[in-house]
Amino acid sequence: MEIKNYDLKPIPRNLVAKSSLDEIYLSIKIGNGQIGGNKVSLNGKLLAKGNLTEPTYIGSSESLKNEVITVETNVLDVNGFTNRCVITTSFVNQNKEELFAKIDKGDAPENGVASFKAKYLLKFMMVLILFCSFFNQKVLAQSTSSELEFENLETPTSPGLILFDETPSSIEKPTTPQGLGLNLLGLGKNGGALEFSPYWLKDHPDLTAKDMYTNKTPIFSHFGVSIATINSDTLSFVSAGIRSRLFQSYGKNVDKLETIKAQIVDMLSEGALSDGQSQVIDSLRILYVGITEKPIFNIDLAAAFGASSLTKSYDDLELNRWGIWTSFNFRPKGDDFYFTILTRYINNEKFEGANVQADLIDLGTRFNYDILKFTVSLEYVHRMNLTSDIYDDYRLAAIGSYKLSDNVFITSTFGKNFSDVNNIIAMAGLNFGFSQKKVKSF
Numbered sequence: 001m002e003i004k005n006y007d008l009k010p011i012p013r014n015l016v017a018k019s020s021l022d023e024i025y026l027s028i029k030i031g032n033g034q035i036g037g038n039k040v041s042l043n044g045k046l047l048a049k050g051n052l053t054e055p056t057y058i059g060s061s062e063s064l065k066n067e068v069i070t071v072e073t074n075v076l077d078v079n080g081f082t083n084r085c086v087i088t089t090s091f092v093n094q095n096k097e098e099l100f101a102k103i104d105k106g107d108a109p110e111n112g113v114a115s116f117k118a119k120y121l122l123k124f125m126m127v128l129i130l131f132c133s134f135f136n137q138k139v140l141a142q143s144t145s146s147e148l149e150f151e152n153l154e155t156p157t158s159p160g161l162i163l164f165d166e167t168p169s170s171i172e173k174p175t176t177p178q179g180l181g182l183n184l185l186g187l188g189k190n191g192g193a194l195e196f197s198p199y200w201l202k203d204h205p206d207l208t209a210k211d212m213y214t215n216k217t218p219i220f221s222h223f224g225v226s227i228a229t230i231n232s233d234t235l236s237f238v239s240a241g242i243r244s245r246l247f248q249s250y251g252k253n254v255d256k257l258e259t260i261k262a263q264i265v266d267m268l269s270e271g272a273l274s275d276g277q278s279q280v281i282d283s284l285r286i287l288y289v290g291i292t293e294k295p296i297f298n299i300d301l302a303a304a305f306g307a308s309s310l311t312k313s314y315d316d317l318e319l320n321r322w323g324i325w326t327s328f329n330f331r332p333k334g335d336d337f338y339f340t341i342l343t344r345y346i347n348n349e350k351f352e353g354a355n356v357q358a359d360l361i362d363l364g365t366r367f368n369y370d371i372l373k374f375t376v377s378l379e380y381v382h383r384m385n386l387t388s389d390i391y392d393d394y395r396l397a398a399i400g401s402y403k404l405s406d407n408v409f410i411t412s413t414f415g416k417n418f419s420d421v422n423n424i425i426a427m428a429g430l431n432f433g434f435s436q437k438k439v440k441s442f
Helices: 124-141 160-162 208-215 254-270 275-292
Strands: 003-007 013-017 023-030 034-042 045-050 056-060 068-076 084-092 099-105 113-124 146-149 180-184 190-196 224-231 236-249 297-309 318-330 335-347 358-371 374-385 392-405 406-416 423-431 438-441
Touching: 003 099, 013 099, 023 034, 034 056, 068 254, 068 374, 084 113, 099 113, 099 236, 099 275, 160 236, 160 318, 190 358, 208 254, 208 406, 236 438
Parallel strands: 003 113, 013 113
Antiparallel strands: 023 056, 023 084, 034 045, 034 068, 068 113, 084 099, 146 438, 180 190, 180 423, 190 224, 224 236, 236 297, 297 318, 318 335, 335 358, 358 374, 374 392, 392 406, 406 423
């Protein structure tokens, strides 16, 4: 497991006590939904360790003055949306008066650890009064911008691609929207989609790991916006879509997450990590992420609208389809078998190539089973036309997905698509999650 070290500037940082009677308390909050542990020492003597989210007593100002306090914070990347790590360090006295506060940020290696090390020198207010103004100006200058880095995970198929029945899967299995993701459609077609999650374009210092799995309505964190394009022999399609998670529950697995998180915090609180400790932490991370990626039950919502052009020109685009759908996903035993139920409404302005409006209803289900890097699925979607009594069709497909690497997935499908002609499905798609693309935030 890779560890990236950050020596926090300045060295040392000035901690200003208001009087010699102050009692000093320290709190460190790990944000962005990550997990971290802390070790606080003075001249080799341990003052505190572990989870320091709540203010923890580290000593009197008299005993700490003119001494350098070393604070080591190890943060493990467990967040499927971003590998950005954010820590908020705060020193207060017995009256809860703030003596020092600073937000520090850094990128953890993919599935690795960001190790922050800071030194604090305790002085009294009168000694440092001339330096405070300069220090504050420097902090402001350093905090005007930051960079966000996105983690590798399988990105979901864009709603805009699903809308036109041109994807390997018509019923998307539950996945995590990326800060930035890319879908490439088919090996023989020219098409694809770009998707991003606005929520993760900035940091969230107050968002804890526990918030990530106890929040039953993660609407904002799972909100994704996408644009897509498809080019066939005769038509060009352009579409846009959104998706989000309305509800999720981990059931009894919340207790497992709490236990694993506590073990990770204990090990991250040992300061410098040995190779053996890193291996154990990585094993715990895999267990933790494996559970967070698999809620027992979740409800997802998606919507999209699209336009087509016979001349493959934006000037001739005509809005011809929009839809909204909900999927219900359930893992009966919380393991690798799960199924999804789909309900979808589609308004089709040009049905089957004719200038006739049609209201379509899709009802379907998909059964999935994960085997190591493979996912095998079988889906069935029944389509009803509420405008015409004649039209009634279905889609039946077998789907296989394989994880080529940490950020590349390939999905292939074979089966029958909607419509009576040209309805054989034989397609493959590539799916990317970007880890090295960075976005400036201010």
